[in-house]
Amino acid sequence: MDISEHPLPHRSRSWCFYFVFFAAVVPLWSSIPLAWIFAIISLPDHKWASYTTLGRSLFFVSCCEVIFSIYHYYLVRCVSGPSPYGPGDPDEIQVAYIRLLKAGLAHLPEDGGDIETLLVDRPASPAETILQLESHDPRAIDFRHSLRTWFCKVPWSSIKLLEIQKWLYWAMFNAELPPLEHLPDERRRALDDALDLLQKRLGCKIEEGSNSNIIPMRLTIDRTTIVWRPFTLYALIGSINWGLRILYTNLWNVHHGHSNGIEYLLSMPDDWDPTNSPRPVVFLHGLGLGLLQYHGVIAHLLEQFPDRPILVPLQPQISQDFFHPHFLNPPSRHEMADRLAGLLSALGWVSLDIKADKDRESEEEDEVASSLMENSQRGITLLSHSNGSYTHAWMLKGYPEIIGRSCFVDPVTFCSWEGDVCYNFLYRPCKTGIELLMRYFVGTELGVANLLQRHFCWTSNSLWFEEIPNARDPHKTLFLLGGKDDIVHSERVKRYLTSHGVRKNLWYDSEGRHGQALMRGGAGLKEILRWLSEDEQ
Structure with missing residues (x-):
């Protein structure tokens, strides 16, 4: 059976989830809005001055939380912008991409055999050539199954060409895919070459079109998810x-x-x-x-x-x-x-660098x-x-x-x-x-x-x-x-x-x-x- 078409099994929230949610997450998360409320109601007419020592301490901590939450929000805005890293080294990315496409191509026994060429005591990079696999080839099925993880593990047949191109472009250039007609020729060729190799490894042509319900994971350009804490x-x-x-x-x-x-x-x-x-x-x-x-x-x-x-x-x-x-x-x-x-x-x-000096005076x-x-x-x-x-x-x-x-x-x-x-x-x-x-x-x-x-x-x-x-x-x-x-x-x-x-x-x-x-x-x-x-x- 093609495991790449299996939908994710339904998972229900466990009792432990609710325990952690109410015992740990809710108290910490709610401490900041509670601090705001307490600070606001304590400020008019210097009401905090009439508090006991404990009350004044709570007021001081609440004011600290209010100021800190504003600064935290500012930092969140700062880090939520574009990644400071631009596109990586093209040669390094190409080598890594070819290497991942070759992963699993060799018929290596899972019990520990290794038929790759050995260099001294370390295996060389796989010598396999990326050829067109058949759709039913176990290596193609396994690769489709692992690749769909980048699309939140939806059935493979629901992933369309545009979503694959978006994911590939991010992996290659750390950026959002612009309209294809606006792509520079060099990048368009690189994208098409990467797509061609990918389809050979997948054992199938990727269906044309787009599925708006499928969103690829693109870690460095997706919206950051940051939750406040006190x-x-x-x-x-x-x-x-x-x-x-x-x-x-x-x-x-x-x-x-x-x-x-x-x-x-x-x-x-x-x-x-x-x-x-x-x-x-x-x-x-x-x-x-x-x-x-x-x-x-x-x-x-x-x-x-x-x-x-x-x-x-x-x-x-x-x-x-x-x-x-x-x-x-x-x-x-x-x-x-x-x-x-x-x-x-x-x-x-x-x-780090010990080399014999050409002008050594003695043996x-x-x-x-x-x-x-x-x-x-x-x-x-x-x-x-x-x-x-x-x-x-x-x-x-x-x-x-x-x-x-x-x-x-x-x-x-x-x-x-x-x-x-x-x-x-x-x-x-x-x-x-x-x-x-x-x-x-x-x-x-x-x-x-x-x-x-x-x-x-x-x-x-x-x-x-x-x-x-x-x-x-x-x-x-x-x-x-x-x-x-x-x-x-x-x-x-x-x-x-x-x-x-x-x-x-x-x-x-x-x-x-x-x-x-x-x-x-x-x-x-x-x-x-x-x-x-x-x-x-």
């Missing part, structure tokens, strides 16, 4: 994260520093030796509440591995750190990769340089969770030589070209409590919405298997997935990885939720700590 919530989160930084300093002698646009926490053992000691660990956290959300795993790293440096780059843009000066200025792929690589080099953990100097190169190539251990896997991907694309080991937990970077992460996190109607929690408390937050809906680059954020050094080596690479992940389509990611030969280094919990692998006492965190402890030298 000043007191931001203040509470900021205070707790500030307190945790103090706690880390007092308990584990963690240094809170800044370097070249990166704010970070650093634990540095006095007796650590870059030659013989275990590799440094860099933890890239995901969307949420920053240290408050990831305190458990950070504390475990600091407790379990006092013998190696631990670096945690702080990312205010995705941590609801409203009062941070860079809250609404997320770095681009190249900026973040260059900054982080520069910090690692400044710490003496890696060497001894050559031996020293060779030794330094060998030591620098040990690299670091990079551990990422969820949205942190995007930065992980940027580092692998830009500086693969300094990444000695990689651990991906609930990665959103794999198969992101299929649209499931985008749909599940930002477009899917909420029906369960966990979906509502993710949407209201994370997805519609100002900083997160600004990052994902105005600064997202699908070519930069998509990581391909062949871009991971030693991807099949259980000692060098580890993947952790949860079968009931509400954001990542774990079954498809699992199939993508296993079809490329990943076996022993894939940890899959069929009942695992997003983030569950990092929970204290959980099997996932134990597996991560076990894998990290393997790096003794």
Whole structure:
């Protein structure tokens, strides 16, 4: 049967949805209009002056909420405009587009076989040619099924040519499709060529015309969805994260520093030796509440591995750190990769450019340089969770030589070209409590919405298997997935990885939720700590 024609199954709202809605969302959402009402009725005739201490405190907080809500509205208007990113690099986009069209073309056994050409110990990009597939070809059916996710998973036959062209034009040029007759010749040719290749991969011609009921997901040009939240919530989160930084300093002698646009926490053992000691660990956290959300795993790293440096780059843009000066200025792929690589080099953990000088005066100097190169190539251990896997991907694309080991937990970077992460996190109607929690408390937050809906680059954020050094080596690479992940389509990611030969280094919990692998006492965190402890030298 053609699964691309199956309509989405009907989902009813669960009791948990209503519990979260009335117990958490409504109180927080209504606090701002209530603050306005209280402030307005308290101002005439200085009525607030007759209040008790508690009443005056509430009046002060209400005034703060009123002022903050006005400023928040101003910021929402600022980030709701056009994306600051223009069209990406045409060559990079073309390569990425061809690469996604070839994904799934090779007849790779889902149990781990890999018939692609190997180069050393890494698979080359697929050598398949994009030929016209038959409509009934399983590869075409599967591709239609995954592509329709970008159209909110409507039956494939309901998607018409104009909607496909709108989606393609956005993916290529990060812009709204103008009338076709007004397109510059160069862009029209590029669009037609992309459409021709797409139809071959789909195994069918796309029906002419338009269906006004079908709206493609175009993340960076769609209207931003940002829901207000109170000043007191931001203040509470900021205070707790500030307190945790103090706690880390007092308990584990963690240094809170800044370097070249990166704010970070650093634990540095006095007796650590870059030659013989275990590799440094860099933890890239995901969307949420920053240290408050990831305190458990950070504390475990600091407790379990006092013998190696631990670096945690702080990312205010995705941590609801409203009062941070860079809250609404997320770095681009190249900026973040260059900054982080520069910090690692400044710490003496890696060497970015060690070359033999043509004017070496002695053979001894050559031996020293060779030794330094060998030591620098040990690299670091990079551990990422969820949205942190995007930065992980940027580092692998830009500086693969300094990444000695990689651990991906609930990665959103794999198969992101299929649209499931985008749909599940930002477009899917909420029906369960966990979906509502993710949407209201994370997805519609100002900083997160600004990052994902105005600064997202699908070519930069998509990581391909062949871009991971030693991807099949259980000692060098580890993947952790949860079968009931509400954001990542774990079954498809699992199939993508296993079809490329990943076996022993894939940890899959069929009942695992997003983030569950990092929970204290959980099997996932134990597996991560076990894998990290393997790096003794």
